[in-house]
Amino acid sequence: MTPASYGWGQIYKVIDGENGVVFTDKPSVMDNSSNQSVEEVELKETNTAAPLQVRPPSTANSNSSRESQAVENPTVKILSPPNESTVAMGPGNFSVSASANPALSAGERLILLIDGVAQGEPQSSGTWFIEGALRGPHDLVVQRTTTRGRMIAASDPVKIYVLRPSIR
Known part of the structure; x- marks a missing residue:
């Protein structure tokens, strides 16, 4: 040119x-x-290159990839009681609340473990009411399981301290 x-x-x-x-x-x-x-x-021809064609990511693809990641990586989280909390002086009653992400599918259940011991049967609800917990520290974990009992995911442990009167 x-x-x-x-x-x-x-x-x-x-x-x-x-x-x-x-x-x-x-x-x-x-x-x-x-x-x-x-x-x-004499001017030489200028170096030029056609711009690259950049396609923005499709929102449909990104949503489906997020959904597939969620399906691949289900999680469980204990919402309450908070870690390192104390159950006040009394009979040792407290409630536990947990969430599952994504929501439980058909056949999936949650089970609460206190110090590694299951509290009741697996259930589809993420709430438990515990009565008469022994005095001292306890580790809470919620597991997400299949109907056959295979663990899919587990929450991070939450440590609580139960205060109860003792007889001296």
Whole structure:
């Protein structure tokens, strides 16, 4: 391509008697004395590349990939009681609440373990009421299981402290 095809005119390099260099598109403006040299400048073709075609991620694909990740990685979280909490002085009664993400599918159940011992049968609800817990520290874990009892996921353990009066 020539400079004219880019919309440019011809470019000239003018060197004056003191070796000063000027680039111009009008060499006639310069003094035509013998102390100057004028050369036409041949411009090389500019390096260009077509822009890359970038497609934005499809929202349908991102939603389905999120859903498939959720199905691949089910989780369980104990919402209450908070970790390192204390069950106040009394009979040792407290409630446990847990959530499953994604929601339990048909045949999945939750089971509460206190110090590794299951509290009742697996259930579809994420709430339990515990009565008469023994005094001292206890670790709570909720497991997500299949109907056959295979564990799919387990919550992080939550430690609680039960305060109960003791006879001395």
